[in-house]
Amino acid sequence: MTTDLLAAAAVAPGFMPPDEGRALYAAARAVQVPGPLLEVGxxxxxxxxxxxxxxxxxxxxxxxxxxxxxxxxxxxGWEYHDPSLVDPLVGRIDTLPGFRRTIAAAGAEDVVVAVVARSEVLAPLWSTPLALLFLDGSHTEESARRDQDAWVAKLAVGGTLAIHDVFPDPADGGQAPFGVYQRVLGSGEFTELPGTGSLRLLRRTSS
Structure with a gap:
């Protein structure tokens, strides 16, 4: 049930504050155009x-x-490094097992399709118009711009673009998602919807 999934989301490991998570849920629920919901990151x-x-x-x-x-x-060596997520066989982080446990424990495997790939590798293969696109991948300027270039054009007219960790003040956080938000809003193809915290929501009005 929806209430069970929301309760599971609230206690799942991650960095999204509860009010922003609920706002993302509400935005996805309110989309009127057909198509899947796709998150990057x-x-x-x-x-x-x-x-x-x-x-x-x-x-x-x-x-x-x-x-x-x-x-x-x-x-x-970085702030959010978790040694327990390192695969000892390859010496690299692997969050896929933890992701799968989260989705399975919540009973959401019937609605969540996990694609293990870099977003810019999958994007050229993707042709289905999206009802909602949630950008929350790597926050370097290069990768944030790459995700924008790869995926925003795939959002249907009437669909919703959600961007996480948008901080206008550099003292509050990195500026790469804020740059994506500014570029998309400046394109003239989107109108802004009410956001929550660092979550910005925009509706595509033209292409």
Missing amino acids: SWLGKSALYLAAAARETGRQVVTVDHHRGSEEHQP
Whole structure:
């Protein structure tokens, strides 16, 4: 049930505050155009469960795209590095087992489709218009711009673009997602919807 998925999302490991997660769920639930919900950047599945709750209610699928090797800040020597997530056989982070446990424990395997790939590798193979696109991948300027270039054009007119960790003030966080937000809004193809915290929401009005 939706309430079970939302409860599971609230306690799942991850970095999304509860109010932003609920806002993502509400935005996904409110989309009126057909198509799947796709997120770029999944970590251990917290945000995927918020999307899954909306998908369960609206008869959609959630597609998660992540190489599951962690972003820059998750690597050894960085602030968010977790040694327990390192695969000892290859000596690299592997979040896929934890992601799968999160989705399975919540009973969301019927609505969540996990694609293990770099987003820019999958994007050229993707042709289905998206109802919602959630950008929450690596936050370097290069990778954030790459995700924008690869995926925003695949959002259907009337669909919703959600961007996480948008901080106008550099003192609050990195500026790469804020740059994506500014470029997309400046394109003239989107109108802004009410956001929550660092989550920005925009609706595509033209292509």
